Amino acid sequence: MHWTDEGIVLGVKRHGEASGILELMTRAHGRHLGMVRGAFGTRMKPVLQTGNSVSATWRARLDEHLGNFTVEGLRLRASNYFSAPHAIYGVTHLAALMRLLPERDPHAGLYAELETVLERLDDAAAVAPMVARFELQLLAELGFGLDLTQCVATGTRADLVYVSPKSGRAVSREAGAPYAERMLRLPAFLREAAAPASARDVADGFALTGFFLTRYALEPRGLMLADERAHFIAALARALQDVA
Numbered sequence: 001m002h003w004t005d006e007g008i009v010l011g012v013k014r015h016g017e018a019s020g021i022l023e024l025m026t027r028a029h030g031r032h033l034g035m036v037r038g039a040f041g042t043r044m045k046p047v048l049q050t051g052n053s054v055s056a057t058w059r060a061r062l063d064e065h066l067g068n069f070t071v072e073g074l075r076l077r078a079s080n081y082f083s084a085p086h087a088i089y090g091v092t093h094l095a096a097l098m099r100l101l102p103e104r105d106p107h108a109g110l111y112a113e114l115e116t117v118l119e120r121l122d123d124a125a126a127v128a129p130m131v132a133r134f135e136l137q138l139l140a141e142l143g144f145g146l147d148l149t150q151c152v153a154t155g156t157r158a159d160l161v162y163v164s165p166k167s168g169r170a171v172s173r174e175a176g177a178p179y180a181e182r183m184l185r186l187p188a189f190l191r192e193a194a195a196p197a198s199a200r201d202v203a204d205g206f207a208l209t210g211f212f213l214t215r216y217a218l219e220p221r222g223l224m225l226a227d228e229r230a231h232f233i234a235a236l237a238r239a240l241q242d243v244a
Contacts, residue, residue, distance in 0.1 A: 001067075002059040005029050006074065008114060009052045010095040012039050022048060022069050024056055025098045025114060030105040034058050034069035047071060049078035051091040051118050080122050086235035087121045090131065092228040094118070097138055100217050110141050124239035129189045129197040131232075132205035135213060136190060144168075144216040148191050151175055161186055163208055184208045199240045206233050 007024030010031070015021050020039030025031050034056075038044050047054060053075035060067030081087035094114060101107060117134055120126045139145060150157045152169035153176075162176035162183035163169065170191075176183050186208065187201035197205070210225055218224055 001061070001063055002057060003029060004055065004057040007032070007054055007056045008111070008118065009048055009050050009054060009078075010098055011050055012036070012048045014040060020048070021066070022056075022071065023099075024054070024069070025101075025111060026056065026106075027108060027111045028106055029058075030107060031098055031101050031103050032058065033103070034060075034067045036069045036071055044071070046079075047073040047076065049076070050095050051078045051081065051121070052076050053115065053118075077118060077121075084122045084124070084239070086124055086127075086232055086239050089228050089232035089235055090121050090127065091118070093226065093232045094131070094134070096226050096228060097135065100138065100142065107141050110137060113137055124236055128202045128236050128240065129205065132202065132209055133190060133193070135206075135209035139209070139212055139216065142217055144212065146170075146212065148186065160191065165211060168212060184211060199237060202236065202240065203233075 005026040005028050007026040010023040010025055012020040012022045015035060018040050019035055019037045021033055022036045022039060023031065023033050036044065036048065039048055052073060055072045055074055057070045058067050081091055094117065113134055117127060117130050120130060136146065146163065147169040148160065150170060151160060151172040152164055152167055154172055156172050159173045160170040161173045162171040163186045164171055165184055170186060171183060184207065185204040187197065187204045188195035189197040189201055190205055214225055
C-alpha cells in the first residue's frame, strides 16, 4: 500500500542510529506516523523540523503497519521562528494540539488553518487571535464546539460578551450581568474574524479556549495544558507590549 500527500511536520523521534519516526499532519490522511531512514542525517534533519511543510510518500505492506516515509521539503518555514520566542513555543504548542486528534483521521479544514497560522507565526500581532480561533476550531473538530452565535438565555445575537462555563454558550451583557464574576469573557475577535484584538482581548480569548480545552479534551485523558502553551501566551504578551 502507498499514498502521496502534503504534510506538516509535528515531530520526529530517533529510531536507531540515524533513522526516525516522523509524525505528520497530512492534508488527506490525518495525523500519520512512519519511519524515515536517515532522518537525523545532514540532508534530512533541516527538512524534518517542526512546522515545515513537506511532500510525503508512505509505503507499507499492510495498512495497519507503521510503514516508511519518503519525504521532500516544500516550505521550510521553521528557520523563521528562531528570532521570535513566541514562535518557538507556538509551533510546539500547535503540534501538541494536533496530537489530540485520532491518528489517520482526516481534518482537511483544520490542516488548511494550521498551515495559515504557521505562515504568520513569527508575527505576534497577527497570530495571537489566529491561534485562539484555531483552538476553538480544534474543539469543534473534536466534537466540542461552542455556540457563540446567540445568547443562551434570551436568544439575542447582539452584545454577546460572556460565555457560560457550564453550557459553553454565549451570554449577552444584560443577561450575564448578575453573574458576571462567574462568566468567561467573550472577546469580539472570537466571533468576528475582522474584529480588532487588544492584548486584553487576546488574554481573555486564551482563558476561554484554555478552559474548554482542559474540560473537554484534556481532563478526560488525564492530561493538562502543556507548559509550552503558557510560555507561548507569556511571550506573546511581551511581544504585543513591544508592538504597542
